[in-house]
Amino acid sequence: MSKNTTIDFSASNTKNNISAQNNVLLNLVHQKVGQQSFIEQLIENNCKRLKYFPDKQTAEDFIENLFEFLFVGQAECGCDLNTLTIKLNRLKSTFASLLSEVIKKDASEKGEEVSAQTEIFFDALPGIYERLLKDAEAILKSDPAAQSIEEILAAYPGFFATVIYRLANQMWKQGISILPRFFSEYAHSKTGIDIHPAAQIGESFSIDHGTGIVIGETVVIGDDVKIYQGVTLGALNVSKENASTKRHPTIEDNVVIYSGATILGGKTIIGAGSIIGGNVWLTYSVPANSVVYHKSEVRVKDKEPFLEPLNFVI
Structure with missing residues (x-):
């Protein structure tokens, strides 16, 4: 009797184990189906919402490189005309690439729009640069802790935020989408200063x-x-x-x-x-x-x- 009871108990355990394994497999199937459905949802939403969206790292690198080109990069290259010209052309190329990702036009029209917007932005750069120098001079004049204009250009977060604002503001005035807010929020994340580009x-x-x-x-x-x-x-x-x-x-x-x-x-x-x-x-x-x-x-x-x-x- 005791032997039969042991055999029956083992069979019951085996049945329970099989049932548990089936439940695990069923859960895995449900998880896989759910995961696939979620991925499909992401693909659908991203295709709709992020079709015209710039690469984040490329955009951040561009604004940092543009800041360095204007204010701190000259020391590294010795103010060499040829080197600075090469850097400027690279910046133009990167900016055009970013624009091509956010301009909502057909390919036939997009090329002309990208070229025109790039030219307008970089034509405005000398005027923006002059205003930024006045901003730096105003900081030097009013801040007793400021030792030199170079210190402000290279190290002051308030000046960095102002630089990004003036660049983003130019893009905003040109009617460029996404990028102005992208750059202003990048400055916000780095400095704690939130200036709307408009x-x-x-x-x-x-x-x-x-x-x-x-x-x-x-x-x-x-x-x-x-x-x-x-x-x-x-x-x-x-x-x-x-x-x-x-x-x-x-x-x-x-x-x-x-x-x-x-x-x-x-x-x-x-x-x-x-x-x-x-x-x-x-x-x-x-x-x-x-x-x-x-x-x-x-x-x-x-x-x-x-x-x-x-x-x-x-």
Whole structure:
């Protein structure tokens, strides 16, 4: 009896093992089918959404190489005309390749569009370069920690963000899709400074420190403006319905905005020559030559516990 019981138990185990193996195989089949379905979904979506999408690494390399060509690469090549010409032609070729990936036209029309857009962009480069030199000079003039113009060109994140903004802004004005935002977000990821490529920024623009600065799409900034870290030039309402309206403030000439200030609204105008203090929250306009500051209360107490006296009045 005991022997028969053992045999029956083993058979039961065998049946259970086979059932378990079948379940495992069935799960694997379901996983494979699910995985294949997921891959097919990715292919379909990517073909639709990413048909006109630049190669990320190529785009990042291009903007870094263009920055080095303008400001720091000359030291490596000894300012040799022939070498710089070769570098410029390579940059043009890479830019044309990136454009061919984002321009939504048939092959017959795309070639002409790529050539025209490339020519317009690089023809604008000398003017952009002159404005960037003024930006660097403004930083040197206003930052007591800056030792030289070379230090600013090579090492200041605020200047790097400004360079990428001005290049991306030119592409934006040319109506080039994707690339302007691609480059501005690359600068954002490297510096912590978020400048929309559609923003309008005047000459001699200066960013000090820079981390946490946000400059929205419809911001208008005049000449000789200086902005410190943590400043937000934003919108009062982020509704999608207001996408085509001016949602961000206007900053007139010779304004200084100190760290942590928040200025919101498309109708908000900061008058020329004004100083906006740290941590100020503004949603309305201020006249020229205003000084706006936030009054905070600072309390200091002993870190040791303090027993309140029992004061009774009878």
